[in-house]
Amino acid sequence: MRNLFINVLQIYSLAFIFCTNSVPVLGELQKEFYIVFLEDHLIEQDLLLHQRHINILTSLKGCENDARESLVYSYTKSFNAFAAELHEHEANRLSGMDGVLSVIQNKYHQLHTTKSWDFIGLARNTKRRLKVERDIIVGVLDTGITPEAESFSDHGLGPPPVKWKGSCLKAANFSGCNNKLIGAQYFKLDKRTPDPEDILSPIDVDGHGTHTSSTVAGALVPNATLSGLAKGTARGAVPSARIAMYKVCWQNYGCSDMDILAAFEAAIHDGVDVVSISIGGFSEDYATNSIAVGSFHAVRKGILTVASAGNNGPSLGSVTNHAPWIFTVAASGISRQFQSKAVLGNGQTILGVGVNLFEPKHKLYPLTIGADAAKNEESKEDAGFCIEDSMDANKVKGKVVHCKLLSWGVDSVVKGLGGIGTIIQSEMLLDTAMIFMAPSTMVNSTTGEIINKYIRSTKTPSGIIYKSVETKIPAPFIASFSSRGPNPGAKHLLKPDIAAPGLDILAAYTPLKSLTGLKGDTQHSKFTLMSGTSMACPHVGGAAAYVKSFHPDWSPAAIKSAIMTTATPMSSKVDHEAEFAYGSGQLNPRRATSPGLIYDINEMAYIQFLCHEDYPGASFGPLIGKSINCSKLIPASGEDAINYPTMQLILVSKTGQKNGVFRRTVTNVGPAMAVYNATIRAPKGLEISVAPTSLSFTRVSQKKSFKVVVKTKLTSSAKIVVSGSLIWKSPRHVVRSPIVVYNVQEN
Ligand SMILES: *[C@@H]1O[C@H](CO)[C@@H](O)[C@H](O)[C@H]1NC(C)=O
Ligand SMILES: *[C@@H]1O[C@H](CO)[C@@H](O)[C@H](O)[C@H]1NC(C)=O
Ligand SMILES: *[C@@H]1O[C@H](CO)[C@@H](O)[C@H](O)[C@H]1NC(C)=O
Ligand SMILES: *[C@@H]1O[C@H](CO)[C@@H](O)[C@H](O)[C@H]1NC(C)=O
Ligand SMILES: *[C@@H]1O[C@H](CO)[C@@H](O)[C@H](O)[C@H]1NC(C)=O
Numbered sequence: 158m159r160n161l162f163i164n165v166l167q168i169y170s171l172a173f174i175f176c177t178n179s180v181p182v183l184g185e186l187q188k189e190f191y192i193v194f195l196e197d198h199l200i201e202q203d204l205l206l207h208q209r210h211i212n213i214l215t216s217l218k219g220c221e222n223d224a225r226e227s228l229v230y231s232y233t234k235s236f237n238a239f240a241a242e243l244h245e246h247e248a249n250r251l252s253g254m255d256g257v258l259s260v261i262q263n264k265y266h267q268l269h270t271t272k273s274w275d276f277i278g279l280a281r282n283t284k285r286r287l288k289v290e291r292d293i294i295v296g297v298l299d300t301g302i303t304p305e306a307e308s309f310s311d312h313g314l315g316p317p318p319v320k321w322k323g324s325c326l327k328a329a330n331f332s333g334c335n336n337k338l339i340g341a342q343y344f345k346l347d348k349r350t351p352d353p354e355d356i357l358s359p360i361d362v363d364g365h366g367t368h369t370s371s372t373v374a375g376a377l378v379p380n381a382t383l384s385g386l387a388k389g390t391a392r393g394a395v396p397s398a399r400i401a402m403y404k405v406c407w408q409n410y411g412c413s414d415m416d417i418l419a420a421f422e423a424a425i426h427d428g429v430d431v432v433s434i435s436i437g438g439f440s441e442d443y444a445t446n447s448i449a450v451g452s453f454h455a456v457r458k459g460i461l462t463v464a465s466a467g468n469n470g471p472s473l474g475s476v477t478n479h480a481p482w483i484f485t486v487a488a489s490g491i492s493r494q495f496q497s498k499a500v501l502g503n504g505q506t507i508l509g510v511g512v513n514l515f516e517p518k519h520k521l522y523p524l525t526i527g528a529d530a531a532k533n534e535e536s537k538e539d540a541g542f543c544i545e546d547s548m549d550a551n552k553v554k555g556k557v558v559h560c561k562l563l564s565w566g567v568d569s570v571v572k573g574l575g576g577i578g579t580i581i582q583s584e585m586l587l588d589t590a591m592i593f594m595a596p597s598t599m600v601n602s603t604t605g606e607i608i609n610k611y612i613r614s615t616k617t618p619s620g621i622i623y624k625s626v627e628t629k630i631p632a633p634f635i636a637s638f639s640s641r642g643p644n645p646g647a648k649h650l651l652k653p654d655i656a657a658p659g660l661d662i663l664a665a666y667t668p669l670k671s672l673t674g675l676k677g678d679t680q681h682s683k684f685t686l687m688s689g690t691s692m693a694c695p696h697v698g699g700a701a702a703y704v705k706s707f708h709p710d711w712s713p714a715a716i717k718s719a720i721m722t723t724a725t726p727m728s729s730k731v732d733h734e735a736e737f738a739y740g741s742g743q744l745n746p747r748r749a750t751s752p753g754l755i756y757d758i759n760e761m762a763y764i765q766f767l768c769h770e771d772y773p774g775a776s777f778g779p780l781i782g783k784s785i786n787c788s789k790l791i792p793a794s795g796e797d798a799i800n801y802p803t804m805q806l807i808l809v810s811k812t813g814q815k816n817g818v819f820r821r822t823v824t825n826v827g828p829a830m831a832v833y834n835a836t837i838r839a840p841k842g843l844e845i846s847v848a849p850t851s852l853s854f855t856r857v858s859q860k861k862s863f864k865v866v867v868k869t870k871l872t873s874s875a876k877i878v879v880s881g882s883l884i885w886k887s888p889r890h891v892v893r894s895p896i897v898v899y900n901v902q903e904n
Contacts, residue, residue, distance in 0.1 A: 190229065190263035190347060190415055191248045192447075194238045196256045197782025203233040210239040213254065217247055229346050230419055234426045235454040236782060240346055240415040258778025261445050263347075265411040267437045268300065268365050269465040269691040284747075285397070290706040292318040293398040294339065295373050295698060296429030296460075298412075298420050298436060299366030301359045301404040302341060304332050306367055306683065308375030308391060308665040309400065311336035323401050323427030328358035337376060340401030340427060344416035352408035359404045364667040366402060368687050369435050371665035372695035374398040374702065378665075381684045383592075383672075384514045386495060386627060387663040391684060394699020394746065395706065401429055405436070412436050414447035421451030425458050430705055432462040433698030435691035438477035442646065443767065444776040449480040453780045456482045457760050461705075461713035463698040465690035466653040467640030473737060473877070475640040479652040481799060482763055484701065484717045487739055488639040488659025488693040489727075492632040495590035495625045495661060495686070497598040499580055501611050502619035509580065509598030512590045512661075512686055513625045521619040522577045525552065526612055527560040543567040543579065550574040557596070557620050559608050568595040569675035578622050580608060588637050589688045590661045594671070594678035596622040634731045635738040636660050639690055642737030643805075643899050647770050649797035651805040651897050654717070655724055656739040657700075659693030661686045700746035707750040708826075714758035715826070721802040722756070722892045723748035726882075735878040736897045741803055753827040753890025756802045765790055769798035795820035795864075804883075804896045806867050819865040823885070823892070825854040833885040833892070835863075843881050844868040845896060852885065867896060875900050 195213070198206070210231050214224035229240040240263065243251070252260040291314060302309070314336040323340035327333040334341055341359035345351070354362050361367045374393040381391035403420035406412040417436070424432055432455055434448060443449040452462035464478035466487045478485050497513040500506050502521055530552035531540035539547035543560035544567075554575035560567045562583035571579050578596030582605030591599065600608070612618040636659055644652040666685040671678035697720065704716050711719070724742035729735035768774065768787035775784040793799065796806060796817040806817040825831060833852045839845040845867050852861040865883055877900050885892040 188242045188244055189248070190240060190413070191243050191251075192238055192240050192261045192263060192415060192418065193251055193257060194236065194259040194261070194779040196258060196778070197237050206233040206237060207231040213251075213257070214241060217251055217254070230415060232418060232422050235422045235458070236779070238418070238779070258782070258784065259444065259776065261414065261779070263414045264439065265413050266417065266439070266448070267411045268406055269435050269437050269468050269689050269694070286706045287397055289709060290395050290397040290703075291315070293395060293431070293702045293706050294318065294321060294401055294429045295395070295398055295702050296401045296403060296424035296427070296432045297366065297370045297373060297695070298403045298405050298417065298424070298432065298434040299369050300363040300406045301343065301361035301366045302338060302370050302400070302402040303361050303367040303665065303667045304334065304338055304341070306371065306665040307378045308371035308393070309335070309338045310376050312376065314397065317399060320428040323423070326359055329360070330356050331358040331360040337400060338402065339399045341404075342402070342423060343404035344419045345407060346415040346419065347410070347413055349410065355408050359402055360669070361667045362669045363406070363408065364670050364685065365406070365435070365687075365691065366404065367667050368664040368685070369433065369691060369695040370400050370402060372662065372692065373433050373699040374400050375665060381663060383512070383663060383682050383685050386512065386625060387493075387661070387686060389663070391663060391665065394696065395702045398702050401427060417447040418451050421455060425455055425460060429460060431698055431701045432460060433695050434462060435465045435689070435694040437467060438464065438479070442772065442776070443480045444772070444779050448478055449483065450779045452480065452483050453763070456713050459713060461701050461716050463694055463701055465694040468638040468689050470639045470641050470738075471637050471734065473641050473734065474643055474645050476642050476644060476652045477640060479644045479646045479650070481647065481650055481758070481766055481801065482713065484655065484697060485653040485740070486690060486694045486697045487653040487656040488636040488688070488690045489633040489656040489739065489743055490588055490630070490636055490660040491658050492629055493661065494628050494630045496628050497622060497625040499598050499620055499622045501608065502615065502617070503611060505607070505611065507580070507600060507604055507608065509600040509604070510587055510590050511597060511599045511625065512592040513596055513598060513622060514680065515596045516624050517596065517621050519621070521621050523556045524612060524618040524620040525556050525558055526609065527558050530558060543570050545570050548574060557622065559605070559612065561605070562599070565591065566675050568593045568597045569673070569677055571595060572677055580620070580622065586637060588660060590625070590686060592672050592686065594673045594675050594680060598622050633727060633743050635727070636688065639738065641734045648807055649770065649805060650799070650801065651736055651740065651803040651895070653740040654721055654803070655697055655741055655744050656727065657693040657696035657744050659690055659696075660688050662688065662692040664692075697744055700744050700749060703746050704749050712757055712759070715755045718755040718757065718802045719752035720744055720746070720749040722754070722894060723752050726893065729878070729880060735880045736803070736895050737878050741893070741895055751827065751890070752892060753831070753887060754823040754833065754885060754892045755826050756800050756821060757824050758800050762793065762799060765793040766799040769793055802894050804865065804867070804894060805899060806869070806897070807899045807901060808869055808871065809901045815869050817867045819867070820862065821865065822860050822862045823852070825857055825859045827887070827890055829856045830854065831887045833887045833890070836884040836886055837881065838884070839881040840879060842869060842871040842875055843879055843898060844870070845881050845883070847883060865896070867898065869898055871898070871900055877902060
């Protein structure tokens, strides 16, 4: 007994010495940032929780000084957690301690880098509830914002709504807020040396956050254009709503989990109505992903989070931000493309895509293939791609260079060597108009071969590239880069949820960066074109705010359901991955204000769903502040155990036969007296039935349940995605749910 006591004392004093002398010894070991989730405590003050965090770290480290030094941030508002800089062995020890639910290592996420509103039917003169719209606050987590941009003028807006509790940080190079941009903060908890171009304030040096914010809720700006292209009135979905910017993304590392969580907590506390986040998720489970965790806490407070699906398409299974409570957005193309024509010396016209803002000064320029301009034999392959340091300036000077695409920025390389411009040959991204800093156009390989053949056919090859023009193309279609399903994070959940314009979108930009950000670019513009699911996401964020202005009391799931069931169906003839590309289809904000019926989901139902997906209940700490024993919950019923507005059945058996039963409950949000009849669309190999086939309602908010049975009889030649649908129709409403069978074709 006595010995043991001495031992404990010695350990304690050792720990104490360790603590004061630890720096030189342990300094060699790499420290990392961790986020530590703790059990929720009832009604605790911020200060008490903060002290508790220090106490936990003190018991780990042995003294309070070290504890305070390692503590990076206390999360005290929406959940009980802290961020700390720790050694790996310390993080491991922490995760075994009493009251510690989960320890997650901090990671860095990446960004998912005028006419679009008319294209989806939200015209300028659309019916609005201005009085309510002015009280809607959209929180944007992004790279910051440009307060001087005309899109953020507060003309005609009164003071912020009374519910607003946020703040505006007036700091370096950031002039402050107004009645449009009512909040602005930045989070950089790692305190790592910022990139020289970064500014520690909410100011946007990248342009991404200015662009997304103005798409969500920018004011009307007439005659917006990028150097004469895409001319029109720029505006957000809800031009009278307010914007709160939470800057979490930085030039050097990206957007860290710690900062994203802190921003979610702030946004929830500040009183935002919708969160729009165009930042890459990770395809990992929902209890360790900061966007999934932050958005779950938002949902608990009635706030919908809209997020981008990712730009890793068209490969299957690439969708991110796919938690059931997140609104996951794919990117579609609108009916306009920016083409830039080239003419070869033999008179042949070549068509390419891209935004080239330069008028040619001469009639023709000498033309060469990158590989022919190589420095030497060894650099020939690199020179074919016009990679930096691979070409000889003497062979490039004054010429147009034909390059194959490997990475962005070849226009800058060629121009840097005194070249005129580039014709870039690519197999990918030919639906996206990249902006160039020297005369350039992007062509497919068929066209590229024509150019090669021409160059080989003459001693003096020449060509010219013209300024881009707008052309009309058939639309909508899903952008090639837009991430596709199936959902890698949940077997029974169709993702993405919805499609919205994300190709060549014109919106506000920052004066602090050139149009391309490439070396040598001197082009600047108040508005620019950007592409990405990043640009699609704020369209849906804005649409959600628009729907909320009609129905301020609707739950996040109800708003999401309204937008999904009223979406315009898209065609699997255009997009072969069908719902895995576009979810329920192209959003239609105007119809979404009157969906007739909604599929609602509450917080506990998400947990039941995760249990059904075989999530260990012990991992739920970051979501609900405690662990849960799944076997003690009432199991949710049906194939997917969630009242989702879409249905997905996975077929893995080789025989191609499986039955799935889906159980759903709809809530009447249309007229009190209404009868809805079911229409089933089932392709060959699918038998879908619904019971009952008719739902009669006698009052508003009334709920009715039904059952959908899907029987598959697919042959081995069946497609990977087989789509049907269930449509509830009343004389005034059409409520559509896609039903997808994922035919896993493995051997
Ligand atoms: C930011 O402000 C500082 C001090 O006023 C100034 O020197 C600097 O040029 C500004 N940076 C940018 C990018 O405007
Ligand atoms: C927009 O441009 C048109 C013609 O280019 C001009 O007539 C009009 O006055 C401009 N409107 C504004 C508000 O500047
Ligand atoms: C390549 O581009 C040209 C010009 O736009 C087009 O006519 C042709 O169909 C394209 N070829 C392929 C294989 O996509
Ligand atoms: C969960 O509850 C079940 C049934 O009550 C019990 O058998 C099981 O041991 C519990 N699991 C855990 C991890 O507590
Ligand atoms: C729904 O079905 C019932 C019974 O078949 C029919 O009387 C009614 O007209 C249908 N309503 C609609 C809107 O199609």
